[in-house]
Amino acid sequence: MEEEEPMRSFVFLMTYMLLKRRRDLNNANTQRRNEIQRRIRHRQYFFQRQRRMLMMMIAGGIHSNVRIRTRPWTTTQSTDWWERVVMTEFQPSDWLDKFRMSRETFFYLCDKLRPRLARQDTSFRLALPVEKRVAVALWRLASNIEYRTISTLFGVGKSTVCRCVRDMCHAIVALLSSIYLRPPSEQELEDSAQLFLSSWGFPHCVATIATLHTAIITPSNNASDYANPAGWLSVLSQVAVSGRGQFWDVCASFPGGTDPADIFQNSSLWATAAEGGLSPAPPPIFMGKPLRYVLLGEACHPLQSWLMKAYPEEKGRRTSHTALTEPQRLFNRRLTRALRVSEEALLRLRARWQCLSKRNDCGLDVVPTMILACCILHNICESHGDAFKAEWQVESAEAESPQPSHKQLPSTSIDQIYAEEVRHLFCDYFEQNN
Structure with missing residues (x-):
């Protein structure tokens, strides 16, 4: 027994030393792997930084091609440009030009969208x-320049630019439609009717x-359905415009044809x-009769008691239309003038x-x-009184294809019989107040 005791102590000591050696080797291997990974991340960081700086140098030539105004700060690094220039040095005219x-409206929009756009650090x-x-998304909507240019400008990846645009558009529609793109209240209906009468000379009307x-790239399926009357591919949207030039209702995503x-x-x-939802109850009085407020449409729309359109113009001897009377011509002129509300709003x-x-x-x-989000942004800017620059309209006119006209398309729907009596009331009104 006395001889076995030293042997047992020796075996225990050797076992302990072997286990300790194995633990030390494992710790050393773990530290070595961590150091290798740290060096790899460090090299990747500097590689990406050098790549971004190189792209910023190339971006100067890209910006000149997309007609972005040259400033002394266009050659600064991306992060410095956003953090120092935009957030601290932008003047009011810069905010209007770029966003x-x-x-004030920019930060109001950010606060409204924060619940959907805020992300956690990892x-x-x-x-x-x-x-x-x-800012990334607004720059894209305002300029329509390619993602690569915006990526270089803001120092983010192209996929990040795409994700910012998608996320912001969805957030605007989800959070702000109920505020800025909704059916009008009774007071808003009355205000719009007053504006149509005072500004455009058409009474008892609340919207056009x-x-x-919107021009698009060739879709993968059913491309012919997207060819509009002008011959180019587009997505067709329908809008209802109030007397203030703001959108009350928007239906998007239809093929251009x-x-x-x-x-x-x-x-x-x-x-x-049709159910009277765009007029107070009981209906207001017009020309001595109770009549619901009306909308104004184009020639392709069916005539209804609540939807007025122009009388068909006579175009030669072979037409089936009779010559228009002077009250009917006057009605057409006043209606055409009132339709300028929607034309100017869309411009x-x-x-x-x-x-x-x-x-x-x-x-x-x-x-x-994106179309819905832009319509909501239009209403936000108009309601906040943000300035509109005429030079934007010049740039837009130079870049876009002419909008196809639906005014000359005949209506394929059945007109309402009672609607003709309502149109005669408006003719009588214009004749009396001419």
Whole structure:
């Protein structure tokens, strides 16, 4: 027993030393792997930084091609440009030129979208601030320049630019539609009717119906359906414009070859107007009779008691239309003048957000949401009183294809019989007040 005791102690000591040696080797291997990974991340960081600096040097030539105004700070590094120049040195005119809205409206928009756009930092990277995400998306909507240029300018990846645009458009539609793109209240209906009468000389009207074609790239399926009457591919949208030049209702995502009358008759706006939802109860009095407020449409729309359109013009001896009377011609002139509300609103929309005036290279799953978001942004800027620059409209007119006209298309729908009596009331009104 006495001889076994030293042997047991020796075996225990050797076992302990072997286990300790194995643990030390494992720790050393772990530290070595961590150091290798740290060096790899360090090299990747500097490689990406050098690549971004190189892209910033190349970006100077790209910006000159997309007609971005040259400034002394266009050659600064991306992060410095955003953090120092935009956030601290931008003047009011810079905010309008680059983001199409005032600084106050920009931060108002950021606060409204924060619940959907805010992201958490991870152990690998810092999340982009909401303000920078909104700025990236607005730059794209306002200029329609390619993702690569915006990526270089803001120091983010192309995929990040694409994600910012998608996320912001969806967030605007989800969070702000109920505020800036909703059915009007009774007071708003009365205000719009007063504006149409005082500014455009058309009484008892609350909105006009118009169409917007947005040029797109060739879709993979059913490309012929997207060819509009002018011959180019587009997505067709229907808008209802109030007397203030703001959008009350927007239906997007239809192929450019769709009949506008079909879109209108299958829209929620048609159902609301037909049921009297765009007029107070009881109806207001017009020419001594109770009459609901009316909308104004184009020649392709069906005539209804609540939807007025122009009398068909006589175009030669072979036409089946009779010559118009002077009251009917006067009605057509007044209606054409009132339809300028929607024409001017769409001109301002396309000029402010040039992704709608130039060919949009986004997928068809994004374009409709982008159109809705731009209409909401238009209403926000108009309601906040942000300035509109005439030079934007000049740039838009130079870049876009002419909008196809639906005014000369005959209506394929059945006109309402009682509607002709209502149109005669308006003729009598204009004759009396001419």
